[in-house]
Amino acid sequence: MRNRNKLGLIAIIFCCMPVIALAQQISLNDNTLGAVFFNIQRVYDVCMDMALELAKPENNVARDEINEQIKSVLRVSDFDVEDYLVMIKKLKKDKIFIPSGPMLFSIDAKYRPILQLKANTRPLLLYQTIMSALDDPPELKADVANEKLVEITLPTPQFKLKLSIEPESIFLVSDEKNLSAQDTGKWGDFKNNFADKNNLLDVQIDFDRVKQLLAEKNLAARHSVCLGNLRTLKNALEMYRLDNGSDLERFDIKILLEKHYLAAEPACPKGGNYSLSHSNKGEVYCTIHGSIENPKAQVEDANAHINPQLKPFKAFRLQLSTNSIEFKMQLSDKQTLEQWLAIARQQLLTVRHMAENQLGHLPEVQKKRILAIVNSIECQSKNEWLVVSAAGIDEKTMAMGIVGGLGGLANQAIPRFIQTRKNERMKACYSNRRMLSDVLEMYNLDNPEKKMNQLDLNALVDGGYIKEAPVCNEGGIYSLNEEDQVECSKHGL
Numbered sequence: 064m065r066n067r068n069k070l071g072l073i074a075i076i077f078c079c080m081p082v083i084a085l086a087q088q089i090s091l092n093d094n095t096l097g098a099v100f101f102n103i104q105r106v107y108d109v110c111m112d113m114a115l116e117l118a119k120p121e122n123n124v125a126r127d128e129i130n131e132q133i134k135s136v137l138r139v140s141d142f143d144v145e146d147y148l149v150m151i152k153k154l155k156k157d158k159i160f161i162p163s164g165p166m167l168f169s170i171d172a173k174y175r176p177i178l179q180l181k182a183n184t185r186p187l188l189l190y191q192t193i194m195s196a197l198d199d200p201p202e203l204k205a206d207v208a209n210e211k212l213v214e215i216t217l218p219t220p221q222f223k224l225k226l227s228i229e230p231e232s233i234f235l236v237s238d239e240k241n242l243s244a245q246d247t248g249k250w251g252d253f254k255n256n257f258a259d260k261n262n263l264l265d266v267q268i269d270f271d272r273v274k275q276l277l278a279e280k281n282l283a284a285r286h287s288v289c290l291g292n293l294r295t296l297k298n299a300l301e302m303y304r305l306d307n308g309s310d311l312e313r314f315d316i317k318i319l320l321e322k323h324y325l326a327a328e329p330a331c332p333k334g335g336n337y338s339l340s341h342s343n344k345g346e347v348y349c350t351i352h353g354s355i356e357n358p359k360a361q362v363e364d365a366n367a368h369i370n371p372q373l374k375p376f377k378a379f380r381l382q383l384s385t386n387s388i389e390f391k392m393q394l395s396d397k398q399t400l401e402q403w404l405a406i407a408r409q410q411l412l413t414v415r416h417m418a419e420n421q422l423g424h425l426p427e428v429q430k431k432r433i434l435a436i437v438n439s440i441e442c443q444s445k446n447e448w449l450v451v452s453a454a455g456i457d458e459k460t461m462a463m464g465i466v467g468g469l470g471g472l473a474n475q476a477i478p479r480f481i482q483t484r485k486n487e488r489m490k491a492c493y494s495n496r497r498m499l500s501d502v503l504e505m506y507n508l509d510n511p512e513k514k515m516n517q518l519d520l521n522a523l524v525d526g527g528y529i530k531e532a533p534v535c536n537e538g539g540i541y542s543l544n545e546e547d548q549v550e551c552s553k554h555g556l
């Protein structure tokens with residue numbers, strides 16, 4: 064082989080390496096709900112070139128135009144793109160964060176995110192930059208002693224997430240083991256696309272798996288409603304026995320209702336009947352769900368609970384390359400596919416008509432370009448997929464569109480994420496307080512001569528009432544108020 068060819072081959076292998084390594088690390092399989100491939104390096108390069116070009120003194124007219132546009136769109140009075148250009152230049156000069164490969168993000172059936180990003184970073188500096196930009200920085204424990212690695216554990220209610228920033232990559236993974244799952248190749252085409260260097264953004268959602276998950280949740284929720292009913296019935300019977308000195312002669316919900324041991328008649332969400340088992344110590348049971356002690360496993364097929372209108376949809380995919388956009392929808396039955404194709408084609412005609420009529424105010428060159436894109440839109444069916452695609456868009460426009468779209472998403476998602484976190488903390492603290500008041504009641508019943516007037520968590524732990532003292536996750540202190548109710552100094556009653 065000639066030397067030049069050899070060199071070329073080596074170069075190709077090197078370029079493909081991060082992509083191949085990435086594809087192996089992240090496991091996309093039948094338990095993956097959705098995944099995003101983002102060619103952040105390429106988009107970053109395009110945007111950086113544009114920013115540096117714009118920062119040149121001779122482009123001040125263009126800068127002023129952008130300032131005016133942004134001010135009118137965002138309705139802000141003080142905006143200067145100059146500030147951002149200074150920041151962008153600094154980011155590049157200080158080498159805090161320079162993407163050196165694609166980003167891959169996925170979510171599994173337990174809603175756990177996995178993120179992998181190839182980038183040249185300075186871990187400590189990046190960590191400090193992010194923290195200083197947050198109004199309400201989460202309480203994180205970071206291993207900042209080592210300048211080469213910053214590890215942050217993000218507590219979430221169901222699992223812990225570990226974010227590690229290394230000089231060459233950023234990872235976000237759950238510390239739990241990955242769900243093992245078979246791989247029937249649903250992600251094959253998505254994975255194959257990693258190696259395409261013109262691939263900018265690729266998003267796929269396994270809607271089949273999402274539907275199944277929702278149906279499973281629905282089933283579990285029905286079961287828990289019935290279990291709640293069984294508990295209510297058990298308590299009612301218990302109260303009856305305490306009041307009357309003997310068990311109810313014959314299990315009869317009407318009697319429990321008449322004598323106000325029950326406020327309302329409990330109904331099994333699946334139409335099961337409640338009665339008492341004679342063999343099993345008089346346990347209440349449901350003919351469908353079993354008893355509290357021995358619940359009947361639901362062999363029912365979760366698929367039976369999927370909304371029939373959603374049934375045909377199998378997957379969604381959005382692919383943006385350097386010059387084309389493709390939106391795809393996978394449908395299981397031919398007839399629905401044909402229907403959707405007809406609808407899409409109809410809509411397309413409307414869009415073309417609108418574009419031709421409403422671009423009058425634009426300069427001729429721009430008008431021509433937009434019309435060319437609109438006219439390139441095609442709707443077609445390929446196997447099970449309905450495909451809507453457009454071509455002829457230039458890379459700069461595409462990159463700006465992606466940045467704008469992701470920025471808009473972040474704008475929506477971040478405040479929501481912060482709110483959810485706050486709500487979760489409040490809920491966790493509330494359940495701590497409920498638990499403490501239950502435990503306190505038990506303690507006081509057991510120790511009538513030394514009832515607790517002041518909350519003594521150590522005494523509760525020492526007495527074996529709780530394993531460990533509960534901690535408010537926003538640093539509140541638990542105490543008893545004048546009415547002996549458990550209170551949190553941060554969250555109140």
Ligand SMILES: [Zn+2]
Nearest residue numbers: 289331335349
């Ligand atoms: Zn039931």
Ligand SMILES: [Zn+2]
Nearest residue numbers: 492535539551
């Ligand atoms: Zn609290």
